[in-house]
Amino acid sequence: MKNYKILLLASFAAATLVSCSQKAVVKGTLVDAPEKDVVVKVLEGGVQMPLDSLRTDKAGAFKATIKLKKGDPRFVYFYYGDTKLASLLLDASDKVVVEADTLGHWTVSGSQDCALLQQVEKDYTDFIAEMNASLESALANPAVTEKDINAELSKEYVAYHRKAVRFVVANPKSLTVIPVLYQKVNDEFPVFNRPQDAIYFRSAADSLATVYPASTYVKMLEKEAEKRENALSLGMKMQSANQLGYPDVELPDVNGQKAALSGVVENSKVVMVLFWNADDAAQKMFNIDKLLPLYNKYHAKGFDVYSVNIGTDKVDWGTSVRKQQLPWTNVCDGLGAASPVLLKYNIASLPTFYVIVNGEILSDSTDGLEGLEKLLKKYC
Numbered sequence: 001m002k003n004y005k006i007l008l009l010a011s012f013a014a015a016t017l018v019s020c021s022q023k024a025v026v027k028g029t030l031v032d033a034p035e036k037d038v039v040v041k042v043l044e045g046g047v048q049m050p051l052d053s054l055r056t057d058k059a060g061a062f063k064a065t066i067k068l069k070k071g072d073p074r075f076v077y078f079y080y081g082d083t084k085l086a087s088l089l090l091d092a093s094d095k096v097v098v099e100a101d102t103l104g105h106w107t108v109s110g111s112q113d114c115a116l117l118q119q120v121e122k123d124y125t126d127f128i129a130e131m132n133a134s135l136e137s138a139l140a141n142p143a144v145t146e147k148d149i150n151a152e153l154s155k156e157y158v159a160y161h162r163k164a165v166r167f168v169v170a171n172p173k174s175l176t177v178i179p180v181l182y183q184k185v186n187d188e189f190p191v192f193n194r195p196q197d198a199i200y201f202r203s204a205a206d207s208l209a210t211v212y213p214a215s216t217y218v219k220m221l222e223k224e225a226e227k228r229e230n231a232l233s234l235g236m237k238m239q240s241a242n243q244l245g246y247p248d249v250e251l252p253d254v255n256g257q258k259a260a261l262s263g264v265v266e267n268s269k270v271v272m273v274l275f276w277n278a279d280d281a282a283q284k285m286f287n288i289d290k291l292l293p294l295y296n297k298y299h300a301k302g303f304d305v306y307s308v309n310i311g312t313d314k315v316d317w318g319t320s321v322r323k324q325q326l327p328w329t330n331v332c333d334g335l336g337a338a339s340p341v342l343l344k345y346n347i348a349s350l351p352t353f354y355v356i357v358n359g360e361i362l363s364d365s366t367d368g369l370e371g372l373e374k375l376l377k378k379y380c
Helices: 002-021 112-139 146-170 177-181 195-211 216-239 261-266 281-301 314-324 340-344 368-379
Strands: 023-030 037-044 047-055 061-067 074-080 083-090 095-100 106-109 184-186 250-252 258-260 270-276 303-309 329-331 352-357
Touching: 023 074, 023 083, 037 061, 047 061, 061 074, 074 095, 083 095, 083 106, 083 112, 106 112, 112 146, 112 177, 146 177, 146 195, 177 195, 177 216, 195 216, 195 340, 258 261, 261 270, 261 303, 270 281, 270 368, 281 303, 281 314, 281 368, 352 368
Parallel strands: 023 095, 270 303, 303 329
Antiparallel strands: 023 061, 037 047, 037 074, 074 083, 095 106, 250 258, 270 352
């Protein structure tokens, strides 16, 4: 009997815990809209699917309880007819309050992610409105040429693209970067339309996977990142098919002086172009335990290293380089995942290295340090 009671208590506690952790509650008020229908939708596979329907009371209030899997937040939307009342990013056990009117104006409280998503949508809506206003104004002026119109629209697009990139880079752990990455200027023109934008999809997917490994949105983002990376890689190979040499890089070294990869290649038989992150302890140990002995062994025979740190903390990087007394060229632009050098070399993960032999880059990074040493024995 005692064991039976314990089992009952344990089952009740587990059921209570699951119940509490798997429901988000949204309390809302639709101003001046008593006893009206409200439709709830959830984002599934890139499409907003109906989830539930509610009816406001005589004061315009409504309440929605949404079941969620822990670790798998969902984008949830509330509609009054065709008017969107709110866009929310809900996690298990969230309690959110929404105030809205029938014109689509709304505020949200109780969730930082929801507030961030609201700002994302406002910035995007303002951008589209500015583009449309500029186009209408230009078309109404007979003196404005098509070239002038394209120049103005391009300027506004570039400014917004940069703003969107800054948001993605600044919020690597927030799912709100996902709708930003999929925004469109129109049906045929995504905001992130350039081949090199693949790096932002990959960076976001990798960062979000560490926080939300079970998220269906993150899994979809990973597939999109892979697709874009493949397209970028193919484009770069086609572009460079008839070219010799390698993409040059010129970045600040630990003393703040520009150091070019070409300067290292010019005086070496074999150059290792290493991309790494000084924030990673394992990668710092790689410098001392693996790379430094190889460098000391072959440097006098024509081997050199051009090491590119992909991080944002240049002070910490500089301290690491000096403390480890790394003798090769060490550079960093402090832009992290937004560094243009990642695009030049199609870098999707760290650490990664390429090898330049007698002024020409090998088509792919060699088979680890063992493969590199075989090249060193052959060419140095």
